Amino acid sequence: MGVLAITGFGVVSPAGASAAELAGAVAAGRSTARAVEWPEVTLPTGTAHHLPEFSARAELGRRGTGFFDRRTGLAVVACGRAIEDAGLDIGEDGHRTGLVLGTTVGSAQAAVDYAAETFTEDPPYLVNPALFPNTVLNGAAGQAAIRFGLRGVNATVAGGPVALLSSLRYSANAFRTGQADVLLAGAVEEFTPHAAWLWAGLGGAGAPGEGAAVFVLRPPEGLEHRPDAEILATAAGFCPSGEDQVYALADCARRALEQARVGAETVRTVASASGADEVAAWRARNELEGLLGVEGAHHLAAVELAGNSPAATPAVELALILARHRAEPARDGEIALLVASSPAGAVAAAVVRGWSRGDDRG
Known part of the structure; x- marks a missing residue:
């Protein structure tokens, strides 16, 4: 693969949201785990690295966020922060700017909740169609593309722990084949009871977490500044x-x-x-x-x-x-x-x- 240049990044994480906060977290080395409870739900763990204060509506406003699931909110906010950090002006070049997003299974909660509604609603087929996009693996990437005008490559890579590195490889191939000039690449994971039980069922140990990190990628040729x-x-x-x-x-x-x-x-x-x-x-x-x-x-x-x-x-x-x-x-x-x-x-x-x-x- 060719070299990829990172010109900015955006993060939503228990460790911090800005570069200064993240650097301070590394220096301090303190755990961000906290006690976690979920109303009327039993969890496989009593602690998690979660973000109970996170709200997509608070970050992005009411318009277009009413039916966001948690995964989508985390991803869209991280994309927005990455675009701002890189000083990226998408403008009319949206057709050459895309997004490659890594995940494990998308939103387990959205898929389960929607499926449950098909059995519990009266009559059962009257489910809320606005919730369906959240059940699709590439729902978060699609919402981010719509919000920021990313009309180029749009892909979701389901790889779990290797999703981020797989997204970088995917991006390198997209540049190599001339499909994009700029790509946002990263990964997202939500913390919900469904995600916690899924992780525990796969044998995962330690306190689960959530977050998103997105990186603005370009080919290194022709950059005006040294990359990050x-x-x-x-x-x-x-x-x-x-x-x-x-x-x-x-x-x-x-x-x-x-x-x-x-x-x-x-x-x-x-x-x-x-x-x-x-x-x-x-x-x-x-x-x-x-x-x-x-x-x-x-x-x-x-x-x-x-x-x-x-x-x-x-x-x-x-x-x-x-x-x-x-x-x-x-x-x-x-x-x-x-x-x-x-x-x-x-x-x-x-x-x-x-x-x-x-x-x-x-």
């Missing part, structure tokens, strides 16, 4: 059932480093969100870093800041890395390695080079 970061390479693979996934993940990371022409000894940060329990995650991380030879790199513990949110946590990880670069110019040019794996056996990795913003960009 460059995605130098991505790689993906699969680990068959019964084999040790950490070896497949290490091989995937090696391929990404080779494609980026970067030595493992230059990696300064490793981000590897894991849905495993704390002890298993620690062992897997140490083994992975040993296999790659990056034991001296800083490990970014995004799970403590954003929770175990399959699609969103890796996206928030990338935002945390960019926020730290923006706050610390001494890190200019540092290399970060993002790795992710899913319970089904998918593995992915990306190599990122970050930069601070100069006086010309603020």
Whole structure:
């Protein structure tokens, strides 16, 4: 794949909403988990990295948001913040500007609630048609495109923990084949009882979370300013059932480093969100870093800041890395390695080079 330039990003996360807040969260290293209760609903956990104060209507206004589900609200707000952060003027170029959004299953709650209405309404077929778009996997991406005039590529990638990295690969292919000039790419996950039980049923450990992070991508050629970061390479693979996934993940990371022409000894940060329990995650991380030879790199513990949110946590990880670069110019040019794996056996990795913003960009 070709190099991708990131020129701005937007985040909705328990760790913060601005670059300064995210950088402060990394420095503090405090968990954002809080007690959670849901009226008349039993949850599989008593704590979550959730955003009870978040309201799409408060963020975006009443117009067009009346039937947004939580996932759509998070995604649209993150897209708006990314567009603003990048200073992106879509204008008449909307047909060359698109969106690639990662998720796990979309909105589990919207799908279940709509299906339930088909049995409980009187008569049962009189369900509210305005709620149907929320049941569709690409509903959030479609709403964001409508709101911001993104008339180009519009895709939703269902990959769970590897959704963000898959979205970056999808974006690189779209640029390579001439389908877009600018793309917003990211991932979103909501916290609802349905999502919490789904995550628990898949064997996910730790406190669940929610959030969204979206990045404005361009090909690096012809940029007027230095980007916030460059995605130098991505790689993906699969680990068959019964084999040790950490070896497949290490091989995937090696391929990404080779494609980026970067030595493992230059990696300064490793981000590897894991849905495993704390002890298993620690062992897997140490083994992975040993296999790659990056034991001296800083490990970014995004799970403590954003929770175990399959699609969103890796996206928030990338935002945390960019926020730290923006706050610390001494890190200019540092290399970060993002790795992710899913319970089904998918593995992915990306190599990122970050930069601070100069006086010309603020």
